[in-house]
Amino acid sequence: DIQMTQSPASLSASLGETVTIECLASEDIYSNLAWYQQKPGKSPQLLIYDASSLQDGVPSRFSGSESGTQYSLEINSLQSEDAATYFCQQHHDYPPTFGGGTKLELK
Amino acid sequence: EVQLVETGGGLVQPGRSLKLSCVASGFTFNNYWMSWTRQAPGKGLEWVASITNSGGSTYYPDSVKGRFTISRDNAQNTLYLQMNSLRSEDTATYYCTRGGGDYWGQGVMVTVSS
Numbered sequence: 001d002i003q004m005t006q007s008p009a010s011l012s013a014s015l016g017e018t019v020t021i022e023c024l025a026s027e028d029i030y031s032n033l034a035w036y037q038q039k040p041g042k043s044p045q046l047l048i049y050d051a052s053s054l055q056d057g058v059p060s061r062f063s064g065s066e067s068g069t070q071y072s073l074e075i076n077s078l079q080s081e082d083a084a085t086y087f088c089q090q091h092h093d094y095p096p097t098f099g100g101g102t103k104l105e106l107k
Numbered sequence: 108e109v110q111l112v113e114t115g116g117g118l119v120q121p122g123r124s125l126k127l128s129c130v131a132s133g134f135t136f137n138n139y140w141m142s143w144t145r146q147a148p149g150k151g152l153e154w155v156a157s158i159t160n161s162g163g164s165t166y167y168p169d170s171v172k173g174r175f176t177i178s179r180d181n182a183q184n185t186l187y188l189q190m191n192s193l194r195s196e197d198t199a200t201y202y203c204t205r206g207g208g209d210y211w212g213q214g215v216m217v218t219v220s221s
Contacts, residue, residue, distance in 0.1 A: 034208060036152075043202055043211040044152065055209065087152055091207045095168040098152040 002026050002090050006099025014107045018076045021102045023088035025069040032092035035064055035073045038101075039084045047086075048073065080106055109133040109210045111203045116215035119193055129186040129203030129212055137161070137181040140206050143188045145199035146214075155201070156188060171197075193219045 003026035013019045023033065031051040036044035046055045048064035051071055061076040075082055083106045088099040115127040127143070143155040156177035157166045165177050176189040186203055198219050203212040 036208070043214050044208070045211070046209050049209070089152070089208065094166055096154045096207065098154075101151050 001095055002029060002093055002097050004088055004090055004097050004099040006088055006102055008102060009100065010103040010105065012105045012107055013078055015078055015080065017078050018074065019078065019104065021073045021075075021086050021088075021104075023071045023073075023099045025071070025090055028069060029090045029092035031066060032090055033064075033066070033071045034089045034091065035062075036087045036089065037082075037084045038087065044087065075104075078106060082106065109205065111205065111210060111212035113201065113203050113212045113215040116201065116217045118218045118220065120221050121194060121219055123193055124189070124191045125193060125217060126190070127188040127201055127203075127215060127217070129188075131184045131186065131203075131205070134205070136179075136184040141177075141179060141186045142204045142207065143177060143186075143201055144204055144208070144211075145197075145201045145217075147196075147199045150199075153199075158186070190217070193217075195219050 005024045007022050033051045035048040037047050038044040047058050047062050051066045052064040063074045065072050086102045090097055110132045111129055113129045119125050137160055140159055142157040144152055145155050146152050155171055158177045158179055162179045174192045178187045200214040200216050202214045
């Protein structure tokens with residue numbers, strides 16, 4: 001199975017700041033990566049697909065990028081509503097696997 | 108508007124069975140693969156099963172293979188997950204998702220405990 005190592009596990013940032021969350025794939029996943037946001041008690045919501053494509057309706061302050069097997073989610077100009085847990089998922093090969101999650105707290 | 112509504116969760120004893128349903132609306136159901144993904148309390152996400160749009164092929168991780176069966180009724184726009192020989196480690200919220208996960212249901216809780 002492809003392992004997705006997500007970091008950091010948690011982070012705290014202030015309104016207006018920029019944060020980056022990373023996922024390292026154990027092998028090449030050819031940009032077949034999605035990022036999800038999950039708020040407490042809610043289901044995950046798709047933010048980014050194919051590593052860097054923004055899902056319809058998602059604010060442009062969210063962006064995705066890649067470098068080799070390292071994938072990044074950047075959130076610019078943090079807003080209060082961005083407090084959530086973020087997950088990456090690879091869907092290059094079965095089984096689809098998720099990163100362990102990053103809990104983002106707003107100071 | 109795409110909607111996925113799961114039902115069928117609850118408390119079940121180890122070794123028993125449970126069947127989840129997911130009614131889809133707002134899109135052409137038979138055009139899409141569908142999947143189930145679960146999340147144990149306070150934990151991460153784990154893919155559970157996928158089915159092709161025709162229902163002709165299904166996929167499972169080793170953790171549920173042979174115990175869980177995904178199926179669909181395209182005439183009723185409904186996805187199912189039959190769960191047999193349930194274990195305590197199957198306790199989780201189960202989400203129905205369209206395709207790889209562009210839309211998710213609200214989730215249904217399954218608790219396996221004696």
